[in-house]
Amino acid sequence: MRIANAVLPCVNSPTAVSQIQPTIELITELDLRHPDILTAAGIDPKLYHGGMVLRSAIETIRGQQAARQTAPREAFVSAVLGQMHVAGLLQSFEQTASGVRWDFEVRLDRSPIRDIAIEVKGGEGNSLNISNRPDAASEFVIWCHLDGSLKNSPAKGTRAILGRIIADIIKAPKRIDALIIRDALCGSAARPCPKYANNIYPVLGPAPDIFLFPMRVPIFGKDAHPPIHTEASCVFPFRLLHLFGVPPSEYDVHVHYVDIRLFYDGESPKREVIVTQAGVEQFRNISEVRVR
Numbered sequence: 001m002r003i004a005n006a007v008l009p010c011v012n013s014p015t016a017v018s019q020i021q022p023t024i025e026l027i028t029e030l031d032l033r034h035p036d037i038l039t040a041a042g043i044d045p046k047l048y049h050g051g052m053v054l055r056s057a058i059e060t061i062r063g064q065q066a067a068r069q070t071a072p073r074e075a076f077v078s079a080v081l082g083q084m085h086v087a088g089l090l091q092s093f094e095q096t097a098s099g100v101r102w103d104f105e106v107r108l109d110r111s112p113i114r115d116i117a118i119e120v121k122g123g124e125g126n127s128l129n130i131s132n133r134p135d136a137a138s139e140f141v142i143w144c145h146l147d148g149s150l151k152n153s154p155a156k157g158t159r160a161i162l163g164r165i166i167a168d169i170i171k172a173p174k175r176i177d178a179l180i181i182r183d184a185l186c187g188s189a190a191r192p193c194p195k196y197a198n199n200i201y202p203v204l205g206p207a208p209d210i211f212l213f214p215m216r217v218p219i220f221g222k223d224a225h226p227p228i229h230t231e232a233s234c235v236f237p238f239r240l241l242h243l244f245g246v247p248p249s250e251y252d253v254h255v256h257y258v259d260i261r262l263f264y265d266g267e268s269p270k271r272e273v274i275v276t277q278a279g280v281e282q283f284r285n286i287s288e289v290r291v292r
Contacts, residue, residue, distance in 0.1 A: 101132040207244035252278035
């Protein structure tokens with residue numbers, strides 16, 4: 001069942017979600033329920049809470065997880081780009097040096113030259129807005145890997161990401177052509193992908209979701225409602241879908257269109273955002289814009 005007013009149809013397994021709270025209770029009360037397990041592992045049950053052992057262990061795990069997140073994201077993108085190169089879907093690519101505010105440079109075509117810049121993000125906080133678009137790039141793409149939360153559906157994270165990117169497009173201003181969304185739980189038992197029948201996925205897993213933005217930065221009074229990108233104007237996302245085995249007849253299953261319109265409500269500057277898929281409205285929002 002699709003979530004109301006959601007930009008993605010993904011729904012977490014109710015069985016998996018229902019097991020989160022019992023797991024929290026078990027871990028939290030382990031010293032009371034099963035002190036023998038702690039003792040067998042060399043842990044003093046009295047120090048489990050009183051000595052901050054549990055809290056310190058949780059903080060250590062969180063820190064280790066955060067440290068591991070960036071490399072796997074970029075490693076996955078690099079592996080995908082490598083397969084695109086082997087398949088003849090791009091000419092060359094390279095990962096940029098540390099400190100450059102985009103992570104990959106891709107030569108999609110040589111004649112005419114079409115260079116793509118990709119910034120890999122995790123989807124968290126304001127780091128989404130820390131990026132630069134290279135002057136020579138024909139396309140600038142944000143590739144987000146969500147953390148695979150069972151408590152929240154990818155739709156919630158995606159809405160937050162879209163909000164930050166749209167704000168960056170308007171305020172920076174910065175032209176961002178497409179967003180690629182991939183979640184750590186995509187195609188897992190905890191979140192079967194609704195885009196595939198019988199849970200049969202490509203070798204790389206389910207194809208990511210693509211969000212196409214306007215061809216130009218919306219500007220009040222000058223270009224307040226620019227047209228949205230198409231396959232002809234934003235090429236890389238569709239080459240990516242091709243790698244995942246998505247035929248053109250099924251693009252509508254994976255591609256979402258983000259329409260941005262700026263207007264004045266009296267003296268109040270506002271933006272309207274409408275996200276559609278296959279001609280069906282998924283999400284609509286009107287909010288005030290702070291103009292410098």
